[in-house]
Amino acid sequence: MRFDRVWLNARLATLGGNDLGIIESGAVASKDGLIAFAGPMQDLPTGWDAAGRIDCEGRWITPGLIDCHTHLVYGGDRAHEFELRLKGASYEEIARAGGGILSTVKATRAASEDELVASALPRLDHLIAEGCTTVEIKSGYGLDLESETRSLRAARRLTDTRPISVTTTFLGAHALPPEANGDKDAFIDKVCDQMLPVLAREGLADAVDAFCEGIAFSPEQVARVFEAARTHRLKIKLHADQLSNLNGAKLAADYGALSADHLEYTDVDGAVAMAKAGTVAVLLPGAFYMLRETQLPPIAAFREAGTHMALATDCNPGTSPMTSLLLTMNMGATLFRLTVEECIAGVTREAARALGKLDEIGTLEPGKFCDLAIWEIERPAELVYRIGFNPLHARIWRGQ
Ligand SMILES: O=C(O)CC[C@@H]1NC(=O)NC1=O
Numbered sequence: 001m002r003f004d005r006v007w008l009n010a011r012l013a014t015l016g017g018n019d020l021g022i023i024e025s026g027a028v029a030s031k032d033g034l035i036a037f038a039g040p041m042q043d044l045p046t047g048w049d050a051a052g053r054i055d056c057e058g059r060w061i062t063p064g065l066i067d068c069h070t071h072l073v074y075g076g077d078r079a080h081e082f083e084l085r086l087k088g089a090s091y092e093e094i095a096r097a098g099g100g101i102l103s104t105v106k107a108t109r110a111a112s113e114d115e116l117v118a119s120a121l122p123r124l125d126h127l128i129a130e131g132c133t134t135v136e137i138k139s140g141y142g143l144d145l146e147s148e149t150r151s152l153r154a155a156r157r158l159t160d161t162r163p164i165s166v167t168t169t170f171l172g173a174h175a176l177p178p179e180a181n182g183d184k185d186a187f188i189d190k191v192c193d194q195m196l197p198v199l200a201r202e203g204l205a206d207a208v209d210a211f212c213e214g215i216a217f218s219p220e221q222v223a224r225v226f227e228a229a230r231t232h233r234l235k236i237k238l239h240a241d242q243l244s245n246l247n248g249a250k251l252a253a254d255y256g257a258l259s260a261d262h263l264e265y266t267d268v269d270g271a272v273a274m275a276k277a278g279t280v281a282v283l284l285p286g287a288f289y290m291l292r293e294t295q296l297p298p299i300a301a302f303r304e305a306g307t308h309m310a311l312a313t314d315c316n317p318g319t320s321p322m323t324s325l326l327l328t329m330n331m332g333a334t335l336f337r338l339t340v341e342e343c344i345a346g347v348t349r350e351a352a353r354a355l356g357k358l359d360e361i362g363t364l365e366p367g368k369f370c371d372l373a374i375w376e377i378e379r380p381a382e383l384v385y386r387i388g389f390n391p392l393h394a395r396i397w398r399g400q
């Protein structure tokens with residue numbers, strides 16, 4: 001058997017099954033960008049050969065990390081609002097005063113596609129430096145067809161100059177733009193009848209998302225977006241129950257969403273509905289931390305119900321200006337009390353599930369893309385335990 005590359009003398013955290021899937025004296029082999037073998041070195045086929053042999057000298061190999069929820073493409077920044085919040089203004093007060101998302105909308109509408117690409121690249125490079133091999137990027141700061149199109153094109157273009165997989169999500173129902181003059185239903189009509197069909201036809205969106213919240217859109221308005229997504233055969237996700245319980249998790253589950261995200265105010269019924277529907281709970285501790293939220297997501301209910309749980313940075317200029325999946329894991333453990341296994345699975349196997357791509361990425365199993373992160377650590381817990389330290393030794397994307 002001839003492989004392209006073989007990584008030998010490694011300790012594997014395959015994330016296969018429902019745990020870390022640890023293999024102590026392991027090897028991974030690639031062929032044409034895919035994993036051709038992942039298992040005990042002694043099980044490598046007799047007489048195997050390879051163009052490249054890498055001695056990992058006992059280092060750990062995990063699947064490449066996956067950030068399944070980011071708003072990475074946007075103009076400007078919100079540092080000034082950060083100062084306002086330090087002086088006591090709430091996130092909702094700032095939003096209702098026309099700041100928040102809308103100030104980023106103004107900056108994004110004013111930015112060219114090249115400028116959107118250029119400003120996103122440093123954020124993307126930070127994720128890549130920590131072993132990220134797939135990133136989901138939402139629109140949602142354009143809020144009109146031309147700006148949403150420009151944002152999603154910019155997201156797609158990031159793969160032109162970086163070795164990373166990008167999935168895009170149309171988040172037109174993120175906030176009400178100024179020109180809507182307060183008419184949310186008319187804006188939802190535009191999202192569903194004008195923007196979504198064009199973006200679907202042009203293949204610019206892999207999924208559709210919405211913000212179901214008092215300061216954003218109602219469950220009824222979100223349901224209209226979901227119906228339109230279904231018409232155009234696009235998968236759905238939802239920013240749900242972040243600041244209040246509008247039963248967003250249940251709504252997402254009822255529509256068979258890939259994921260419902262945030263979920264601080266989700267109740268047991270929502271957790272059970274998600275488990276039954278296979279809708280992944282994407283937990284976003286960066287926003288919880290930045291907003292100094294005190295309502296914890298119902299982790300015990302998710303565990304009890306069997307709801308899959310993922311973790312992501314929610315990288316965005318307002319509530320989570322964070323580009324570190326390692327710090328995200330530490331927050332998931334420290335703030336949400338997730339276990340080490342849940343954290344590492346949350347940014348690999350479960351993040352892949354949240355993107356509907358578990359058949360392609362997220363575990364070290366033959367037939368999946370050979371996306372690897374090789375770590376200078378003695379035990380997997382170090383990936384979650386440390387704060388502000390990056391133990392990445394090497395990152396492999398599609399076997400390279
Ligand atoms: O503040 C921003 O720019 C986005 C905030 C982000 N979007 C959303 O729906 N919830 C969030 O935390």
Ligand SMILES: [Fe+3]
Pocket residue numbers: 069070071239314316
């Ligand atoms: Fe978000």
